[in-house]
Amino acid sequence: MQSLSRDETFKLVFDHVYPIIYRITHRITGREDVAEELCQEAFIRYYERVETFPDRDQAKYWLIRVAKNLALNSAKRSGRERTAYERALHEPAVPSRSGEDLVIREEAAHQVQRALEQLPPKLKAVLVLKEYGELNYKEIGSILGITEGNVKVRVFRARERLQAILKENGYEG
Amino acid sequence: MKVDSASISAYLDGEVEEPFRSSIAAIIEDDAAAASTAAMIQRLRRALPRTPSTIVEVSAARSWEALQAAALRRPSRQRIRRVALPLPALIGTAAALVMMIGLTISALLPERPTAGDYLANADGVDVTIRVDGNDMEQVLQWLVDKNMLGEVDIQLPEQQFEIVGEPVLLKPDLITGGIQE
16 A cells, blocks of 8 residues: 655645644534634644654544643633723623523533533543544543543533533523 | 531532442431531532623634634644654664765775785886885784795885984983993
């Protein structure tokens, strides 16, 4: 079998992995523009070391790990900014879009997204990788550097916590 | 039989193999608490927002263009293939190269004649050679072997002394060791 060139390998990995890391970064940050920016950043880093990965799976896991870390850092930064903004105005943050053009289902999805963003980073990462990363427990374990058993427990705790946050916020899904 | 909630969650994720899979399915059917946990997890999974594939596709196309432009802007150094070499191997290779170059240069240089070569070729003609102190013993040994010791004048290099400061009168008892008679 003829081996692929550097650029061909990059394109193949991009086509396969971009949708996955876009969904992950989107759910962690809650913003499409930020997700796109972070995905580009991850792929620029990957471009500089395409040859260092023994196979495409290793490249995929590395990209997911980088994108996840970038997204968690970005979420942490924007969380700090939002808190400062809320304190300055003495009122809670409101969704950027007006309520009039949102259907009930969209509002519900928005509530769940907000709850997802409120999860502690460790629980948020594991749940997002499970629900949006198309990954099994073993793969999640190798990305996060934890055992499969640990992944199993964390996924359940994340769900339990998410349910509790939604209940506190009066979510009726 | 009871099953923990984390195992129900793993079962719903398709992470439990047979025979436990069938056991958990049976427990969820029979046990109200287990059924409630399973229902809560399924409700939650359905409620999770999904990004429409069209948004992902549009973003991917935009990012691909941006990455292409970024790759073109980068210097060609990025395209150089990097080879990882362990440090000991690198040092060994460098040492071998230096040794090879040294051997090549010494092989190309004309061979320097030794003192013995000069004397052997003298053949009755007066020859003056300069010999380092270290080679002296070899030269004398060679002359002894050839029975030529009587025909050699050894001229030691002249020493120059410089007197600095006032002359001092030296007494014999000040000279350590003294003069042996």
